[in-house]
Amino acid sequence: MAKDETYDIIVIGGGVTGAGVARDCALRGLRVLLLEQGDYNHGASGRNHGLMHSGARYAVTDPESARECVEENAILRRIASHCIEPTDGLFVTLSEDDLSYQQTFVKACHASGIKTEVLSPSLALLLEPSLNPQVQGAVRVPDASIDPFSLTLANIVDARLHGAVTLTHHTVTDLLVNNGRVEGVRAINCRTGESQEYHAPVTINAAGIWGASIVRHAGIDIQMFPAKGTMLIYSKRVNQMVLNRCRKPSNADILVPDGAVSVMGTTSDHIALDTIDALRVTDAEVRLLISEGERMVPSLSSTRLLRAFAGVRPLIASDNDPEGRSISRGIVCLDHASRDGMEGLITITGGKLITYRKMAELATDLACSKLGVEVGCTTATTPLPGSENGKSARTNYIASRKNTAANRHGSRSRQIPAEDTSDRTFVCECEHVSVGEVKYAIDQLHAIDLVDLLRRTRMGMGMCQGKNCSCRIANLMARLTGDTAQAQQDLNTLLDERWKGLKPIAWGQILRDTQLTVAIYQGLCGLDKAIAGRKEGQP
Amino acid sequence: MTTPLNTLIIGGGLSGLTCGIALAKTGRRVAIVSSSTSSLQLNGGAMELLGSVDGKEVTHPLEAIVSLPPEHPYQKVGVDRCGTLAVEAKQLLADTGIYTTGTVEQNHWRITPLGVTKPAWLSLRGMATSDAPDRLPWKHVTLLNLQGFVDFPIQFVAHNLSQLGCEVTVRDIFVESLCQPRRNASEMRAANLARTLGTGSKLRQLAEAINQSTTNNEVVLLPAIAGLEDDYPVTLLRRLVNAPLHFLATMPPSVPGTRMAMMLRHYFKMLGGTYLAGDTACRAEVAENHITGIYTAKTPDKAQIAKHYVLATGSLMSLGLVATAEGITEPLFELDVDAPIEREQWSHYGLLGDQPFMHFGVRTDATLHGIKDGKSIDNLHVIGSILAGHNPLTMSDSTGVDLLTALAVAHEIIEK
Numbered sequence: 001m002a003k004d005e006t007y008d009i010i011v012i013g014g015g016v017t018g019a020g021v022a023r024d025c026a027l028r029g030l031r032v033l034l035l036e037q038g039d040y041n042h043g044a045s046g047r048n049h050g051l052m053h054s055g056a057r058y059a060v061t062d063p064e065s066a067r068e069c070v071e072e073n074a075i076l077r078r079i080a081s082h083c084i085e086p087t088d089g090l091f092v093t094l095s096e097d098d099l100s101y102q103q104t105f106v107k108a109c110h111a112s113g114i115k116t117e118v119l120s121p122s123l124a125l126l127l128e129p130s131l132n133p134q135v136q137g138a139v140r141v142p143d144a145s146i147d148p149f150s151l152t153l154a155n156i157v158d159a160r161l162h163g164a165v166t167l168t169h170h171t172v173t174d175l176l177v178n179n180g181r182v183e184g185v186r187a188i189n190c191r192t193g194e195s196q197e198y199h200a201p202v203t204i205n206a207a208g209i210w211g212a213s214i215v216r217h218a219g220i221d222i223q224m225f226p227a228k229g230t231m232l233i234y235s236k237r238v239n240q241m242v243l244n245r246c247r248k249p250s251n252a253d254i255l256v257p258d259g260a261v262s263v264m265g266t267t268s269d270h271i272a273l274d275t276i277d278a279l280r281v282t283d284a285e286v287r288l289l290i291s292e293g294e295r296m297v298p299s300l301s302s303t304r305l306l307r308a309f310a311g312v313r314p315l316i317a318s319d320n321d322p323e324g325r326s327i328s329r330g331i332v333c334l335d336h337a338s339r340d341g342m343e344g345l346i347t348i349t350g351g352k353l354i355t356y357r358k359m360a361e362l363a364t365d366l367a368c369s370k371l372g373v374e375v376g377c378t379t380a381t382t383p384l385p386g387s388e389n390g391k392s393a394r395t396n397y398i399a400s401r402k403n404t405a406a407n408r409h410g411s412r413s414r415q416i417p418a419e420d421t422s423d424r425t426f427v428c429e430c431e432h433v434s435v436g437e438v439k440y441a442i443d444q445l446h447a448i449d450l451v452d453l454l455r456r457t458r459m460g461m462g463m464c465q466g467k468n469c470s471c472r473i474a475n476l477m478a479r480l481t482g483d484t485a486q487a488q489q490d491l492n493t494l495l496d497e498r499w500k501g502l503k504p505i506a507w508g509q510i511l512r513d514t515q516l517t518v519a520i521y522q523g524l525c526g527l528d529k530a531i532a533g534r535k536e537g538q539p
Numbered sequence: 540m541t542t543p544l545n546t547l548i549i550g551g552g553l554s555g556l557t558c559g560i561a562l563a564k565t566g567r568r569v570a571i572v573s574s575s576t577s578s579l580q581l582n583g584g585a586m587e588l589l590g591s592v593d594g595k596e597v598t599h600p601l602e603a604i605v606s607l608p609p610e611h612p613y614q615k616v617g618v619d620r621c622g623t624l625a626v627e628a629k630q631l632l633a634d635t636g637i638y639t640t641g642t643v644e645q646n647h648w649r650i651t652p653l654g655v656t657k658p659a660w661l662s663l664r665g666m667a668t669s670d671a672p673d674r675l676p677w678k679h680v681t682l683l684n685l686q687g688f689v690d691f692p693i694q695f696v697a698h699n700l701s702q703l704g705c706e707v708t709v710r711d712i713f714v715e716s717l718c719q720p721r722r723n724a725s726e727m728r729a730a731n732l733a734r735t736l737g738t739g740s741k742l743r744q745l746a747e748a749i750n751q752s753t754t755n756n757e758v759v760l761l762p763a764i765a766g767l768e769d770d771y772p773v774t775l776l777r778r779l780v781n782a783p784l785h786f787l788a789t790m791p792p793s794v795p796g797t798r799m800a801m802m803l804r805h806y807f808k809m810l811g812g813t814y815l816a817g818d819t820a821c822r823a824e825v826a827e828n829h830i831t832g833i834y835t836a837k838t839p840d841k842a843q844i845a846k847h848y849v850l851a852t853g854s855l856m857s858l859g860l861v862a863t864a865e866g867i868t869e870p871l872f873e874l875d876v877d878a879p880i881e882r883e884q885w886s887h888y889g890l891l892g893d894q895p896f897m898h899f900g901v902r903t904d905a906t907l908h909g910i911k912d913g914k915s916i917d918n919l920h921v922i923g924s925i926l927a928g929h930n931p932l933t934m935s936d937s938t939g940v941d942l943l944t945a946l947a948v949a950h951e952i953i954e955k
């Protein structure tokens with residue numbers, strides 16, 4: 001790679017927003033470079049609820065966000081059908097909730113153009129038998145379940161098909177500021193430790209909650225409002241529709257069906273900006289989510305938990321709201337030339353997963369006007385790779401009852417090697433990941449390490465949480481990349497990563513399985529010794 | 540069913556079976572209740588007495604035992620008795636038909652499924668071992684794997700063996716009748732391969748394939764996929780292969796571990812012991828620190844009565860201990876358990892290392908009687924990995940604790 005590289009646009013951040021910007025720029029013929037410090041979806045885009053809002057949740061409290069959702073919801077159903085399961089959603093009123101809020105809610109939905117249907121308790125129970133039988137009422141809305149991982153990846157794949165360069169495990173450490181202009185960035189390759197400059201007339205900051213630290217390199221201040229949200233994953237899909245409490249948005253009031261599992265969330269707590277890289281799920285959050293979840297769906301009390309995780313909403317603070325709930329979830333696109341007198345720098349943040357496309361369009365439009373490029377945006381009508389034939393909506397989970405490569409990669413799953421039997425052999429039995437799919441993820445989706453692989457394929461994300469398959473896949477990775485020492489190190493990293501989401505809920509069967517996992521990898525295998533040897537300086 | 544039971548053992552893993560065999564040998568009437576397969580299927584064909592203290596590997600286990608803290612099970616057995624009990628254990632295994640190499644005076648090193656060395660006391664005959672942690676007894680090894688068998692991480696084995704200064708040649712071998720890579724990896728598990736291999740033509744085909752793909756070898760290493768019920772297939776294969784052949788442990792279910800379990804069970808029954816497989820002890824009657832009967836899932840209305848009871852139900856993974864959201868309990872007798880109350884203190888981030896939950900166990904008095912509400916139960920002994928007082932993974936002492944506490948308790952019962 002050349003020492004100095006020049007592009008039209010540099011995008012910082014490989015979440016859904018950065019990926020969307022890179023795709024939009026590439027489709028408009030710009031030479032674009034995307035830099036991501038971890039893997040794609042390392043930030044909020046990999047740690048959210050996976051709810052494709054109809055806008056209903058924000059209709060009462062934040063009509064601007066609601067309208068953004070309505071528009072983008074309709075667009076995503078067209079361009080990203082392979083990432084979406086059209087489940088619809090219910091806003092339910094439980095016995096302790098105030099039924100009169102239902103009217104306020106329905107009225108507000110109408111004002112924002114969101115379709116609603118008020119259901120009797122018995123009809124609601126017929127549609128969604130998992131509901132608490134004491135439900136007082138329910139409103140049906142066009143919510144859906146969306147897979148953020150496939151969504152971001154599809155944007156990356158298309159950006160690259162149109163010439164974009166995207167580098168993961170590259171952290172931007174500085175902005176190159178010259179005469180009141182940002183002329184590029186300095187980034188470090190986290191794997192090799194090498195640092196390098198990249199040049200472009202326009203840099204787009206899509207670093208989410210990390211965005212404030214990016215612009216600080218140019219002496220600019222933005223006030224981020226880090227709001228931590230914790231979610232619990234149940235090992236079985238208990239509900240078929242998205243379930244919301246019909247009340248003012250508050251903690252622990254949404255249950256989203258996602259493929260074979262159900263995700264309960266979320267909490268919301270303002271946290272200090274310097275803790276965003278070391279998020280820990282607390283016992284209090286776990287207790288709250290469990291008790292509120294069981295109120296809405298009683299059968300959760302007998303459903304095994306799979307995992308707990310937390311993310312940080314990249315919101316921009318505007319007023320003094322200690323909970324961060326009434327802060328607008330609207331899109332924020334900052335032109336730092338007009339705001340701060342700094343040319344060549346744009347920040348795009350706020351919003352939501354499902355408004356990423358709109359956000360990308362706004363940022364790219366602004367960048368184009370700076371570059372004097374007059375090409376319009378086509379992302380609202382151009383399907384993403386995997387959704388080209390429009391009809392390939394994610395197989396309804398109820399019909400297929402399993403996770404498949406076709407669900408994960410849409411129509412592109414045809415490119416997965418499957419000629420010989422060894423390519424078709426499954427390495428992860430819970431999630432049906434074949435040797436061929438691992439090869440595809442490495443070659444086509446540039447997975448670099450085992451945790452990357454997990455994000456591309458869902459290996460290790462099922463019931464066994466990697467206990468059975470981690471070692472097989474690490475060995476396969478070693479064979480395909482030729483770097484065995486690294487794969488061994490990565491195996492340990494993968495086990496730690498899986499454990500991180502189990503520790504907060506480690507009792508019952510989970511603690512039992514964990515003891516087994518430790519007995520296998522530490523006791524039987526001596527993995528700790530294998531990697532310690534390497535740390536002591538052996539090649 | 541007229542003569543009353545002398546001893547009822549709950550749990551048929553390594554410790555329960557060993558205790559049962561030692562008692563049955565003296566003619567006592569013994570029964571074992573065991574609910575499912577034991578953790579022996581994780582055993583790669585080696586026993587460890589004491590492999591590591593304070594993060595340092597131990598060469599002479601009997602010398603290191605002396606310095607163990609008072610709560611360690613070896614202290615309850617009596618550190619000066621450990622040597623003789625260990626010799627007795629090796630003999631008991633040999634009587635069972637489980638032949639091992641290794642002595643109590645000095646550890647040797649087993650080779651793990653990743654190809655790293657770990658200290659061991661006894662290794663099953665045929666397993667590859669070394670007499671030092673940082674080298675192998677060979678200059679050049681030929682490492683074989685069966686095509687499609689994914690539970691032997693051969694890249695790691697080759698890498699780590701070569702780190703020990705040895706030249707490694709890797710070969711995939713193909714035996715039509717064994718290697719039909721299937722959609723379902725669980726069909727190509729080690730135990731299934733061993734079952735398919737048997738002792739007949741397929742075993743001969745495997746030997747032939749090995750001989751064809753290798754000539755003039757110093758040593759050939761093969762994943763342990765032979766000999767599920769006894770070690771005859773191991774012996775046969777070693778006779779049929781032209782080069783010296785040793786076996787390496789695989790990922791679970793491990794064939795050598797399963798074989799040990801099967802042979803111990805077989806021997807126990809041969810000695811007249813009663814083995815109630817697939818049954819679970821689910822309720823106990825305790826009166827004034829004395830057990831008066833046990834009820835099992837299959838005979839919930841009829842108490843199993845014995846003079847002595849031995850609890851050998853293993854740790855969390857075998858359900859000897861149960862973690863509920865509220866606390867850690869021993870479910871059968873509700874014995875006193877050593878574990879913190881606060882859930883957040885049960886474990887820490889970073890999976891491998893000294894995890895608190897590996898220390899959890901049942902409290903016992905100086906003679907390994909179970910303790911309930913602070914008082915010893917006079918006819919209940921506790922043995923094996925349900926015992927508190929150590930971390931079997933960081934100390935590499937799990938099988939040693941199983942065997943030695945089992946024998947110590949058997950002696951107690953015999954002497955009574």
Ligand SMILES: Cc1cc2nc3c(=O)[nH]c(=O)nc-3n(C[C@H](O)[C@H](O)[C@H](O)COP(=O)(O)OP(=O)(O)OC[C@H]3O[C@@H](n4cnc5c(N)ncnc54)[C@H](O)[C@@H]3O)c2cc1C
Nearest residue numbers: 013015016017037043044045048049051172208229353354
């Ligand atoms: C708990 C929770 C629940 C949510 N639920 C929903 C939902 O149900 N539906 C919905 O639509 N939205 C939801 N959201 C919102 C949604 O997740 C976010 O709005 C969206 O993912 C933001 O994407 P992003 O790309 O802007 O930010 P991020 O995904 O955070 O991406 C920023 C990226 O920049 C990278 N980066 C940072 N610094 C650097 C650097 N110096 N160099 C290189 N790279 C860098 C980071 O690693 C990261 O990958 C939720 C959010 C949270 C926290």
Ligand SMILES: Cc1cc2nc3c(=O)[nH]c(=O)nc-3n(C[C@H](O)[C@H](O)[C@H](O)COP(=O)(O)OP(=O)(O)OC[C@H]3O[C@@H](n4cnc5c(N)ncnc54)[C@H](O)[C@@H]3O)c2cc1C
Nearest residue numbers: 041046047048049050149261307309454455456461497501
């Ligand atoms: C909508 C949604 C559904 C989820 N479903 C599951 C599930 O069924 N089983 C499970 O074990 N975990 C699931 N997760 C949780 C996930 O494994 C991580 O715990 C979570 O993304 C946060 O990461 P972390 O902080 O635990 O760990 P990190 O160190 O941040 O790394 C874990 C990474 O796993 C990746 N990941 C998470 N979910 C998926 C997915 N569905 N597909 C591909 N990659 C993924 C994320 O990028 C995440 O960064 C889900 C997460 C989301 C957002």
